[in-house]
Amino acid sequence: MASFAFLTLSLLSGQALAKVCTNVTIPVNINAHQPQFNLAPLQVNQDATRFALNFTNIGRNFTNEIFAGNFADVRGVYNISAKYCTPDVQKANPTVQFLTHGIGFDKSYWDLPFNNYNYSYIDVATAAGFSTVSIDRFGIGNSSKADPLNVVQAPAEVSAMYEITNMLRNGTFPTVAHKFQKVVHVGHSFGSAQTNMLVTLHPQASDGIVLTGWSINGTWLGQTLADWNLHLARLNQPLRFGNVSLAAKRGQNGQNKYKGQNGQNGHRNEDGSVNGYVSNSDLIQTIENALGLLGVEASASDIWQEIATTEVGDIINGWNETLAPPQNLPTGYLTWSDLTANIFAFLYPGFFEDAISLFAEKTKQPVTLGEILTLAGPIAPNKFAGPVQVVTGRQDQIYCGGDCLATGTQLPSIPAAAQVLFPNASAFQAYIHPNTGHGLNFHYNATGAYHVIQQWFQSHNLGSS
Structure with a gap:
């Protein structure tokens, strides 16, 4: 039955010949209540190393140590860069997928301009009849930049997601004269954590969510920071992120x-x-x-x-x-050191093109101190009532330690443990994609996972009609 459904989806997907995309800049009113931190400005790469050592020290809670003891409201209008895409022939009642990238990427993660777009998630989604909105998260890519410690944090980014979601529903999204009755959200990694935060704070915001490259097990996050050998972004790629x-x-x-x-x-x-x-x-x-x-x-x-x-x-x-x-980013914007650190965290050797790893390195995006300090987000049961799918590569290093099936328990996979967060979900599935590391979209078999996601939405009456 599943094979027949997959074949049907593939045949239907082939009916859409092309996507039509528009790049837009969206003024968004961000309103977030965020923790404030006291941390001396980083000056050199050694300061980034010291931060990583303090953050990962088993005997310390460095986040609590530098917490200033107060929260502050981050309010203001910031520009969010987005790409809106539709099938070449749009249906009368389209569903829009809101796509949120993870750390190290921007919105192009969903529509990779590599090898004639053969790795494009958006191509597969629009071929299945969906519209998509992919964003550069607040503070990243072509979106507005701000203080990387106390402003560009997860709550502010989620606030931007919530406001844009409302625009899609009420017909005020720029250049789009349509009110979407169905809005679903797809995240990757930190984008998945933010999607989970969105439906925790606003259970009615989404009709269905897919969390890729994610689990609720944070055991290996310290290992990831160690692997990254953090540098100041402005020193690592000075012609992109510095003031050269x-x-x-x-x-x-x-x-x-x-x-x-x-x-x-x-x-x-x-x-x-x-x-x-x-x-x-x-x-x-x-x-x-x-x-x-x-x-x-x-x-x-x-x-x-x-x-x-x-x-x-x-x-x-x-x-x-x-x-x-050059972007002349503040020193609180960080990145990993080089290609080999990129591969360790994001890719599964033997199952990606060498050229795409080089592409990923030269187009990488930074992470802010504030994002690292607010990375985890809420890990508690929420009231979201829509369908939830978790899609993670089996060899995900960041959220599964290299093998998502090595649970040591009766659970079928490490990502399956996330079901406890969604007691009211209409359906839950943890799908483990084979021969794939954390950066799912950069692997040979990425499009296979894309089809699984489209089928999930359609099987729960969330497709376009």
Whole structure:
């Protein structure tokens, strides 16, 4: 029966030939009550290391130590960057999926501009008849930036989600003249934690939720911070996140004056990236020549590994990736150190393209101190009454320690334990996707999980009609 349903979904999905998308900037009135922290401003990467050591120390509760003892209201209008997509032929009563990314990503996580969009979640959702809204969370990507310690925290981000959800329901979402009767929410990792927080605070906000890359077991979060070897984002990719001038990369009238490997001018891609500055072969040759002058011999493979898998690669990534002005982020914006840290946390070796891991590293997004300090969110039963699905890769390192089926109990999986949070849910399912790490959307079989999610919504009468 399940196989027939999946085949039916696949056939129906094939009827939609394309998606139609609009990028919008949404002024959102954020209203959140948040803890305030006393922490000296970070100055250098060693300060980020010290923060991680304090935060993960088994004998300390560092969050409580730096809690200022009071909460403050964060209020104001901030811009949230969003992408609204529909099938090329929209149904009369569409359901909209609200998509919230996790740490290290932005809204492009749901519509990866890689390999001709073959990993696009939005392609699969719109092909199944859904509309989608994917956002850059408050403080991340193209959304408004703010104080990374006491403003950009989970409650403020959830407040933005709630306000945008209301816009979708009451017909005030920019450029969309439609009131959605059914709004469902799909999160990834921290975006899943925020989705859970949303329905805990506002049980009527969503008609159904899917929490990907998530469980209620936080045992391995400290291991994740250790793996990340946290750096200040502005020092890790200075040309994207710092205040390093890009003037040298521009010719007259802002045109790129450098040539790529084939002599072509750099050009801006659909995702805003730019090709044509520094080719791998040119870099390798230059370093080989320099080492040769010192009497040192190294293979092209060794040199490439040194470039691609260390912080050197991030410097080059920043050079190649953007023509936009640098973001000049405050030092409270952090990121992991390099490609290998990225792979450890997010990917399952052998089951992703090498090229997509490089893409993930050069387009990574930072995390704020405030987000780390408010990461857990409420872990208590809520009153949400819609269907709940948890979709996690079996080899998820962050929320399952590398094997979501290694429970040591009678539970079928580690994510299945989340059912206790949803005593009123109309249905609950914990689905474990094979051969997949934490960053589900970057794996070979990602689209298989996407179809499982569409089928879940449709089987609970939450599809478009």
